[in-house]
C-alpha cells in the first residue's frame with residue numbers, strides 16, 4: 154500500500170504512456186482531459202507534452218505503484234502566464250495528494266518556473282477540481298456562462314487565477330525529484 158511518504162513529483166517520461174492509458178481508462182470523467190483510448194493515443198498524448206518545442210511543463214504524480222496523476226503548466230512565455238491542469242487516476246483519488254501536488258507545482262511555476270500568473274477553469278459540476286484549485290492558492294475570478302455543451306446541457310465554467318504576488322497557500326509540499334525542462 155502507498156503511504157503519503159511514497160508520493161512524489163517528477164517530470165513526465167515517455168515510459169509513462171502505459172500509466173496514462175490506465176488512468177484514462179480508470180474513469181469516464183477522464184474523457185475531457187484528452188482523447189486517449191488506445192496505447193497509440195497514450196503515446197501521442199505523452200509525446201505532445203514532451204515535444205522539444207512544447208510549451209508544456211508536465212509533472213507526474215508518482216507512487217511506488219507507478220503514475221498516479223499529472224499536473225501540467227502550459228506556458229505562455231510572452232505574458233509569463235501558465236495554463237494549469239491536473240488529473241488523477243481513480244485509484245489514487247481522495248488522499249489529498251492532488252491538492253498537495255497542485256500547490257507544489259503552482260509554487261514552483263511562480264518561483265523557479267519564472268511565471269507571474271497561473272490560470273485554470275473547471276466545470277461547475279466538477280467541485281473536486283475547484284477544491285484542488287483553492288487549495289493550491291488560486292482565487293476565483295469569474296464564471297464563463299454556458300461555456301461547454303455536455304450531453305445536451307450547457308455547463309458553466311468557473312475561472313481561477315493565481316498571481317506571483319498572491320499569498321501562498323499553507324500546505325504540505327510533495328517532494329520534487331528531478332528538474333523540469
Ligand SMILES: CC(C)(COP(=O)(O)OP(=O)(O)OC[C@H]1O[C@@H](n2cnc3c(N)ncnc32)[C@H](O)[C@@H]1OP(=O)(O)O)[C@@H](O)C(=O)NCCC(=O)NCCS
Pocket residue numbers: 182183186239240241242245246247248249250251252253274275276279280281282284285
Ligand atoms: C479533480 C481531481 C484531480 C481531484 O483529485 P482527488 O484525488 O480527489 O484530489 P484530492 O484528494 O487532492 O482533493 C480533492 C478535494 O476535492 C473535494 N471533493 C471531492 N469530491 C467532491 C465533491 N463531489 N464535492 C465537493 N468536493 C469534493 C475533496 O473533499 C477534497 O477537498 P478537501 O480536502 O477540502 O476535502 C480528480 O477528481 C480528477 O482527476 N478528475 C478528473 C479530471 C479533472 O476533472 N481534472 C480537473 C479538470 S479542470
